[in-house]
Amino acid sequence: MKVSGFSIVRNAINYDYPVVESISSILPFCDEVVVAVGDSDDGTRQLIASIDPVKIRIIDTRWDESLREEGRVLAEETNKALAAVSVDADWAFYIQADEVVHEAYHEQIRSGMERWNEHPEVEGLLFNYLHFWGSYDWTGNSRKWYRREVRIIRPGIGIHSYKDAQGFRKGEKKIRVKPLNAWIYHYGWVKTPSAQQAKQQEFHKFWHDEAWIRENITTDQEFDYSVINALNRFTGKHPALIHQRIARQTWDFEPQPGVRPLSFRHKLLDQIEAHTGWRIGEYKNYKVIDD
Secondary structure, three states: OOEEEEEEEOOOOOOOOOHHHHHHHHHHHOOEEEEEEEOOOOOHHHHHHOOOOOOEEEEEEOOOOOOOOOOHHHHHHHHHHHHOOOOOOOEEEEOOOOEEEOHHHHHHHHHHHHHHOOOOOOOEEEEEEEEEEOOOOEEEOOOOOOOEEEEEEOOOOOEEEEOOOOEEEEOOEEEEEEEEEEEEEEEEEOOOHHHHHHHHHHHHHHOOOHHHHHHHOOOOOOOOOOOOOOEEEOOOOOOHHHHHHHHOOOOOOOOOOOOOOOOHHHHHHHHHHHHHOOOOOOOOOEEEOOO
16 A cells, blocks of 8 residues: 655745644655645745655646735645656545644554545544644634544545635535544644744735735734634643744643634534534535445
8 A cells, every 4th residue: 555645835934834733744645645835935945845855746836926815825725736746556545735634543544544545435434623723722622623534545536625625525525534533633723922923924815915915814923822712721631742832832832712602503503513413514525435
């Protein structure tokens, strides 16, 4: 069984992405990892090349900044990396530059790929998600966060990155997947308030025009992490790869209760989900195959 990894990144140093940890977290599964490195001005290319000169294959790309619709440029870049994976790969393992696979789930991931490798009806494998917010001590707990997403797909069968690269489609159809008992740890909202604010000011350009940005994104020097309405304290263990980054945290964050209370509607929906596991109206970019 051959596995190719793929990812995209641009200006990872400027915006404090844990991209070294992200790519390193899928290396144990992969025979190669293709990284589409966008035109950067902060040494990102050299950083990626230093991770593993043997397994990592870089393709140099230029982001089309004129694409300002639903984060389309992110999908375009992801598709460039996907198109470059080895043609004889059985699986393609996607990781975003702020996601980390926990080593506690290595066996579940390997066994899932092996189990479904000879079942072509299974087009992808589905991961659970933890979304960290403000610091490494808190996770998002509201309907704004997606609970699951596909990160392992079959290459060479017409699957492509969809919309803002959160998930995948085969043509316009949702891909058929099997769930894994494995989690992705998403750290995209954990970085210094200054780096987070710089990222917001830059990345909203790929969704909105300048008028929207001027109206909705502040020119403050630091991001306001208090703009959140539901968090859980994290009591588990982080991936080993992220421990050094946690030790380097230089800012404090403690959520203030009741800053943005949930609406009655959201409270009701949360109660239904807590009792039944059903998230009404949940967006799913995939179709789970029943056993």
